[in-house]
Amino acid sequence: MEYILQITPALLRGAGVTLGLFAVVLPLSLPLGFLTTLLQRCRFRPLAWLANGYVFVMRGTPLMLQLFFFYFGLPFVPWIGKYLTMAAFPCACVSFTLNYAAYFAEIFRGGLLSIDKGQYEASKVLGLSRAQTMLRVIVPQMIRVTLPSIGNEAITLVKDTALVTAIALPEILHYAKGAVTRDFTTAPFVVAAVIYLLINLVVALAFQQMERRFAYAGREGGGLR
């Protein structure tokens, strides 16, 4: 017990990195993901191809590879490499944001597909512009449809932050592994697991709350507002 209390402060310091990364990546990758979805639907085809290519690459390669690419790889790009050198934390933020935006783009794309075309037609007939239709009619419904999947990704994001230990960012797992190899005990891994679980419990509860707020009354379930 005493030992656990002794190692916990270090692990909590690591949790600071996890939370920091989470707090930067989620608010940046959601709008970027939505922008990507809009570009994928863009009538100017080259932009749509670009967006599709971006999603394809980000989803088709390991996040760990992307992290290495941005941290170890970019500095070696001829000529401009020296301007692309980033410290570990900003670098992790950039690669995670780009990666998660691609996943969110796919989620939003599915969300938009699920919205009945009658919603667009009714809006057009009532005189709403395309932007007004998107903002006031489509997006609120899309958010409701996609919130459960977004919550799921948020939980994955918390766990994925463990990857940054590979670019020497000291997060939870980094301290836990250090303690295990130093003190020959499994306890630090258990403490690390508990910390991840606690963070994700909060994340899950937060999303549950938001789902409740975005639910609107209907026959198909969804609570009263």
Add this chain to the structure above:
Amino acid sequence: MSVIEVEGLQKSFGRLQVLKDISFQVEQGDCVAIIGPSGSGKSTLLRCLIELETADGGSIRIHGQLLVERGIYAPAAKTRPIIARMGMVFQQFNLYPHLNVVDNLELAPKLVKGLRGAELRGRSLELLHKVGLAEKASSFPGQLSGGQQQRVAIARALMMEPEILLFDEPTSALDPELTGEVLSVMKELARERMTMVVVTHEMGFARDAANRVLFMHDGCILEEGSPERIFSNPQRERTRVFLQSVL
């Protein structure tokens, strides 16, 4: 001047020609019922009038203003105000599920006309009262029956003060016992001389509320006339067969 003038309207989906040379007029205060077997192009015709589909050929004039001339649409800056004079009620209601009834009514007037405050609220409550749903103002569409939803949809269309209302089978998605409440709202509008074009399978409505009936078959208007003429003395064999099948 006719309120709606359609001349030689044509529309194809791929190789399927859905509208073949459609011509008709609608006068101020008319209630025109369009009847005909399913697949004959009734919805497509209605949707072309309000630019939910784009016609391939022919002309459409609304209040004398050209929407389409020989298959070519006026620029959006011109078609927008023309379309704004029309409202449409859909078979599937298409209410906004995330907004309550009042917000469904008020969204477009707010965004499009910049209306706000007591004047807007007064108007929406008045229209809800008119369709008999004053007490449902803060309900969500999902909490209403189909008939109630369709009446909200009619009120929502009326909020924009259209001069012409188009209805595409407004009662076809409803349980039979709920059609009456919607039809009586529509009859009330017809009595007030709202200009209406109604695609319907409700022959009772066509006979009682419409002053003109168009019978469509296979992309053409085969026959048109007063309800008495179409229902009691159809000239075409096709019309007779259709009426026998639905009456």
